[in-house]
Amino acid sequence: MSKTLKKSLYLSAAALSLITISATNAKAAKKAHYATATYSVMYTDRADSNVLVNANNAIYTKPGTMPGAKLVASRDELSDLTTSSSDKNTFFVYQMAKTSRGSYYAKVVTMDKRYRGWIYAGKQDFSMNLNNIGGGLNPVTTLGNAAMPDVRTGYTLKNQRLWTAPYHTSIDAKRINLAYTNYTSNDTFTIDRAARNRAGWLYYHVYDANNPSIQGWVYYGALGMSDTSSSTGYTLNFSTDYGNTTSFSKTLSFEQLGASSNTPASLNMYNPSITNLIPAGYHIDANKPFTTNDDQRNLTKGGKATVNLVPNSLINLNIYDNNNNSSFTVNNNAQLNTDFNNYFNLNTLNSSNSYRYITADNLYNFINVETNKGVITFNNGYALNRVNGDANVSYTDNNVYVNITTNKSGTTNY
Structure with missing residues (x-):
């Protein structure tokens, strides 16, 4: 073999070694570029684990610095959601990741399941306290308190739609299947809480007067008044001057007054069907709660009584x-x-x-x-x-x- 050819082969081998070393170093450098992550579940109340995006960060299929992370929604795309009052654009947080660089990411999904993925969430652990969340997310309350109606009893369900939580205010909101309960179309409901969602829609939490275990949330427009008439029910006239004038009247069914197959209807000043009708600032006079000619322990259909109200002392x-x-x-x-x-x-x-x-x-x-x-x-x-x-x-x-x-x-x- 000539000296020239031999020298050429030595040079080629050396060059190939350099190329191999460079490729290995490039792969190592690329691998070092990516962060690793540890993952944690959320320990906050699921009903309150809700946030809004602020368009400071995008959503990815993985924490953004992880290998293989792909874009789900850009900052520009999320900017439209920052001004939305629709509850379907509320995000639910259900997992946390901490990267080897000390950054935290949240796994989120919108209430309507349109967007799902990972988004940068700041430098603090938020798995036990959502107030620590930051980055591209802000905590949000999906339900705010609303004023209770003056009349709180005697409602019926127009479409038999009762929910465990108002729709799109909780990721776990589900419709209650009334077919598997003792509910009947004649049942009446009592309102015990009022709330509005972020869009301002009014919802009531109600329970079945005949079967109190049947309870849930309903949109206010899906409630109707019972069809109890003055001839088939019992009329209560609420008065602040012992019957000289009537402030308002309400006809209750005998079931609302406690009647059953073995029990006659009666007047009881602590009956929720009556007390829930009392306007703010008043209570029933304990010394003379009712004025009626009927036997208060055995009421007759079509009867009526005066409910005597007196002002509250400020609590x-x-x-x-x-x-x-x-x-x-x-x-x-x-x-x-x-x-x-x-x-x-x-x-x-x-x-x-x-x-x-x-x-x-x-x-x-x-x-x-x-x-x-x-x-x-x-x-x-x-x-x-x-x-x-x-x-x-x-x-x-x-x-x-x-x-x-x-x-x-x-x-x-x-």
Whole structure:
């Protein structure tokens, strides 16, 4: 072999080695460019794990810095959703990822399932507290409290559509199949909560007066009044001057008055079908609740009675918490008390032989409303906890004492 050919072969081998080393280094550099991630489930209440996009970041099939991540929705495409009040454009957060670079991503899906994927969510762990979320997302409340109607009983379902939550306000909202319950088309419903979605649509939470276990949410337009007539039911005339004038009237069915196959209809001042009709600011006079010529324990069809109303004394609210009141400040005590009396039906609290409890959920929602209005301010990073069971409430001499729980950690008690 000639010296020239031999030298040429040596040079070719050396060049091939350099090419191989360069390719290996390029692959290693490319691999080092991508981040790795660890994944976590969400520990927040699913009903409250909702956010809106702010178009600061796009949505990908994987966390954006991961290999193989593909674009699902660009920032420009998401910008149209930032100004939308439609609940179908609310996103539900159901998984978290932390990359090796310290960034957090959220896996989200819209209520209508149109968009699904991963989006940058800031530099804080939000798996236990959605208030820590950032980046391309902002927390949102899908339901706000609404005023209760004056008439709260005697409603029927027009289309038999009852939901576990208002449509598109919770990812778990499902229609209740009434065919598998004891519901009949003659059943009447009582309203115990009112709320509006982000678009302003009004919904009522109702329960079946005959079968209280049947309960759920319904759009207000899907409720109708029962067809009980004055000749087949019993008419109540509500009066603030013991029958001299009538403020309003309502005819109730005998079932609403407690009648059954073995029990006659009767007048009871604590019957929810009656107390839920009482306007704000009044309660039934315990000394003379009704004026009627009928036997109040055995009513007759077509009968009528006067319900005697007297004004409430203002209920004074005193709230305290498990952090010695260091977690919040009441900025406007008069407004807090006015809102409290308007928000809760406290009629029965004015009677010494009755009481009314406040559910933890209702108290949680009320405190949040007052916080959003600026009536209450939480201090030094404290947050309100939602607790299980009923709220801790005591009542003496027109004063209500309510205990709330707060925390200053990264977790929230759900």
